[in-house]
Amino acid sequence: MARFGFIRTKDKIKFLNLTCMTYLPFPVTFAAIVDICTWCDDGFGYFELSEAFSELQDSQHVEKSTENDTELFAITEKGRETAQAFQSRLPFTVREAAELSALRVIRKLRRDAQVSAETEQISEKDYVVTMTMQDVFSIQMHVVSQTQAAYLEQHFQKHAEDVYQHLLSTMTSEYETE
Numbered sequence: 001m002a003r004f005g006f007i008r009t010k011d012k013i014k015f016l017n018l019t020c021m022t023y024l025p026f027p028v029t030f031a032a033i034v035d036i037c038t039w040c041d042d043g044f045g046y047f048e049l050s051e052a053f054s055e056l057q058d059s060q061h062v063e064k065s066t067e068n069d070t071e072l073f074a075i076t077e078k079g080r081e082t083a084q085a086f087q088s089r090l091p092f093t094v095r096e097a098a099e100l101s102a103l104r105v106i107r108k109l110r111r112d113a114q115v116s117a118e119t120e121q122i123s124e125k126d127y128v129v130t131m132t133m134q135d136v137f138s139i140q141m142h143v144v145s146q147t148q149a150a151y152l153e154q155h156f157q158k159h160a161e162d163v164y165q166h167l168l169s170t171m172t173s174e175y176e177t178e
Contacts, residue, residue: 004042004043005041005042005043005044006041006043006090006091006093006094007040007041007043007044007090007094008043008044010048010051010052010055011089012089012090013037013044013048013049013052014052014055014056014061015082015083015086015087015089015090016037016040016041016090016094016098017033017037017049017052017053017056017062018056018061018062018075018079018080018082018083018086019083019087019090019095019098020033020036020037020040020098020101020102021033021062021073021074021075021079021083022075022080022083022084023098023099023102023103023106024074024075024102024106025106026074027065027067027072027073027074028072028073028074028105028109029070029071029072029073030050030053030071030073032105032109033049033053033073034046034049034050035101035105036098036101036102036104036105037049037098037101039097039101039104040094040097040098040101041094041097053073056079057073059078060076060078060079061075061076061078061079061082062074062075062076062079063075063076112157113134114133114134114135114136115132115133115134115156115157115160116131116132116134117129117130117131117132117152117153117154117156117157118130118153119146119149119150119153121146122142125144125145126142126144127142127143127144127145127146127148127149128140128141128142129141129142129143129149129152129153129156131152131153131156131160131163133160133161133164136164137164137167139163139167
């Protein structure tokens with residue numbers, strides 16, 4: 001399969017990795033790095049990115065930490081200096097796409113961190129699903145099966161803002177007509 005894009009060499013993939021990571025205010029998973037970088041350019045694939053990223057760890061441009069059994073990665077000072085020194089080797093459009101992609105992923109990560117849903121089994125046919133948008137609202141619903149509870153959790157995770165808007169609209173509909 002032919003690839004189209006500006007980034008094709010391992011060095012440029014490394015520079016792209018570092019450039020993307022300079023926009024991140026906190027450590028992220030490798031999946032987030034892949035999401036950010038592959039959105040910027042089509043000249044490379046997952047395996048090339050993964051190999052280049054591994055070499056950045058070996059050279060201490062990127063450091064790994066673990067939080068709640070999740071591997072997280074952050075750029076080091078050495079990585080920042082390298083990114084700044086070599087950023088001009090990446091085309092402007094790729095650098096711009098890197099910034100936009102990083103901001104897109106940061107928004108998603110922050111949003112996902114504020115939305116939660118969990119299920120507690122009360123009895124054989126009674127489950128309580130607690131759905132929360134941190135600092136906005138929380139709602140509990142009783143359902144009769146684990147399947148229903150899982151559906152509510154998944155739906156809320158994807159559509160928390162819509163649920164909030166519908167709930168607010170319903171709760172204030174008569175208030176607006178008075």
